[in-house]
Amino acid sequence: MTLGEPKQGPSGTAAEGISPCAACSVRDMAFCGVLNDEELPRLLAIFTTLSVEAHQPIIDEGEAADYLFNVTGGAVKLYKLLPDGRRQITGFLFAGDFLGIAMNEKYAYSAEALGRVSLCRFPRRKLESLLDEFPKLEKRLLGMASNELVQAHDQILLLGRKTAQEKIVSFLLSLSDRAAKRSSERSPIELPMGRADIADYLGLTTETVSRTITHLKRDGLIRLLQGGRVDLPDPAALRDLADGS
């Protein structure tokens, strides 16, 4: 089972009556942002909002890709597994990110809620019909896919050729950059994921992640705050560390 229907939260009721898009804080960042107020109802008609509790699955690799999602709040991890249990996290999603571009009838990876997550869920067939109706929607998705590919190649460079410290620093900076795009503060940054998730994202072990963070802390390059928040006092120095220059 892909999505636990019973876990559908109380926000599902918000879809009745008033438009959830009106109050949506990520509408401009998400792909829906290209639709104007007259076109939006066509989109509204096909999606439902829902929320998923922490640690609950959202999609499972290999299942039929019947739904696509927009993350409107919270954080999501995407991952793939090898038969013996080794895990690679392929990405983290935050508010405004789209879930499901990378598919092929079947989902290419699994997704799980990091904390409580709010989502808009679109039936793929219906969304594809809308793409025919609104070419600018399709153009937007193509642009987002292109951006995701650029990021994927950055991650490939990181995994293939960077040291543990460069990986950690690159990771922190990318979180900082993405927070800035969501018009949050650039620093301190939130770390909604645990050390094991960071390790599986960067191709390391939890021990190495922990040690490297301790090292950065001792060098005064980062500061650990309450609630898993991290302060980056000298972003410029970190940028240099991130690619070994």
Place this chain on the structure above:
Amino acid sequence: MTLGEPKQGPSGTAAEGISPCAACSVRDMAFCGVLNDEELPRLLAIFTTLSVEAHQPIIDEGEAADYLFNVTGGAVKLYKLLPDGRRQITGFLFAGDFLGIAMNEKYAYSAEALGRVSLCRFPRRKLESLLDEFPKLEKRLLGMASNELVQAHDQILLLGRKTAQEKIVSFLLSLSDRAAKRSSERSPIELPMGRADIADYLGLTTETVSRTITHLKRDGLIRLLQGGRVDLPDPAALRDLADGS
């Protein structure tokens, strides 16, 4: 400079007069395949064919992404560099593959011809206009971008969590699969790239690539033939090795 104009080969003349698409062996696999004979002239009007000699650059990371390409023959490597010279090859392209989806005004990586390469070159602006005219073209590109994302995530899993042997075996199998799609034989496969390129693609060194190949050879899992060709006598056994099961 992105593309050495003087290197433009004699095939450039083929664009005058008869359609190069009529004789194109990869038309069905490439994105042009969705256009019928009446629509094709609109595409013909905007692109030029050219060939690039071995080891010559095709695009450079960071340059303005003014052109997109279709590979019609030969092989191409895509790569990114770190400031200190470390290199990560992010992919190899063969006949029928599209070059340039992953961009953002600027190219996200560099591309270089492995041997002599034949290309169709499209000015991006003009191609984007055509996308408005032919939505099915845009749909096809979105589908290709989606496929590329799936493959990128496979590569991320490989780089983050696979051993040297699993990486090599996965690589050989993926070449075999892609050759099969181009309706070539599934085995033996061609290796148009050197050991150093394979190493930079898999996040290894040339020595480790060489040793691992030697090891596979001793175990009878592969056979090295003339001209850098490799025979895979037992694909099923290799599939098991590829993901550690």
Place this chain on the structure above:
DNA sequence: CGGGATCTTGAGGATGCTCAACGCTAGTGG
């Protein structure tokens, strides 16, 4: 047939992993 590049093989070493113990924190229930 010669020479440069590429590939292979070997020995030693370093980065990051494995295995293990300890500390911290938050949630729980008495």
Place this chain on the structure above:
DNA sequence: CCACTAGCGTTGAGCATCCTCAAGATCCCG
């Protein structure tokens, strides 16, 4: 209110995989 516990993070010691450095083998092209 506090002891208890479970999960997570940190630290340490030893080790394995893969890298580095080096030399020899092979191939390819002139």
